[in-house]
Amino acid sequence: MLSYFTTSRNSDEEIIRKLTEAGNNKRKGEDELFNRFSYFIKTGMERFHLKEDDSFNAYSDTIISAIESICSGQFGNRSSLKTYLFKVFNNKCVDIIRKNTTNKSSVNHTTEISDVLYRLSDGAKSIVQQIIEQSDFEEIKRKLNELGENCRSLLMMFAEGYSDREISLSMEYKSPDVVKTSRLRCLDKLRKMYMQTRP
């Protein structure tokens, strides 16, 4: 009976615990999660007739979405990681098929931004969307790489979904309020650097 359990796979709880920690442990947890269900990629190719690259992308996006969900505490007490991931993976595969058949290449990017703006009225939303459409994201990316290492790490951790409290513990700031102030200063610095390149 033991043979069924002889592989070195970690339990769901173990992976979830690592993902909610900072630093190397989190990275290990991400890699373990990816490896554990990587056979989904083959399933995507067989069941949905996706190309290997497309199936890989669907699976990677599934893992990234699960990491975000777990880190932000939204995973809760769902069934098992496998059941949850497989359902999300199925949906991602369907998304890819839709994208391939309708050529909606930018659908994810647009919906991510509109997700953030959902509380605004249509008028305000359309103003902000128009400004965002005129933004040069590649330039922001370049300027982000020119930002000091501390600022860059701070903003990356925030974008990864860490709370100010978690960042304060991990990066040894005095308090979450100090993190918030520093984070907004870094964003302001990034904005000034970006604005200097604008006509």
Place this chain on the structure above:
Amino acid sequence: MTDNLDHIDDYLSGDLSAEDLRLFDQRVIDDPVFAGDLAFYIGSVNVIKNQVNEERKKRFRDLYEQNKNKPQVKPVRTLVPYLAAAAVIGLISIIIFMFYPVSSPVQLADRYINENLAVLGVSMGGTQDSIQSALRLYNEGKLNETLVRFEQLKESHPSDHKLKEYAGIVSLRLGDYDKALKYFRELEAVNNLFANPGKFYVALTLLKRNRSGDVAEAKKLLHQVTEQGLEHDADARVLLDKL
């Protein structure tokens, strides 16, 4: 500028009251600098998030390439452990069946919700992007945001009855049973649908809410679902067997 960012940060964290939200909205419309700051904040966080994910994807690609030619490490499956497990489960089931009552209504409802409603399917049909986007939020566990979306969509598309079902399901997952019942009863009252799951969901919500009289009412509705062959009649039969 940092004052603007501070205010924007509060908006994005969901920390603003309804009145502050209204003022925030008005300021976006009236003040182009403020709107620009909001657009920059959202755009740049999105850029940073994409960069984090690109780095993750590169790492995953390396892992995948390293492991794909290795023989797959799969659990060794022999018949003996399965038979042993089946025997143990069988024995336990008999003991439970003989000596203990079956699951409580709340446990049954929980099990159904976890197994069937924790993730909602994405349709391949011509469903609107706004609905797909709300479903994506739901599947990511952002239930409060999803409910706001579905309620807005429901207002603007009163004839789309699927939105009543979605709004009900999200309310049920959020534990707002009275609201869930309101949406499911609205759905149940629609009489021109090919398949109407409203009655079944009302029963499921009553099982979960479990106030005095709820279980009896739920049983009555589940019997109606099975007798009339309504949507989810097979699920209703399973629930009734266990109640």
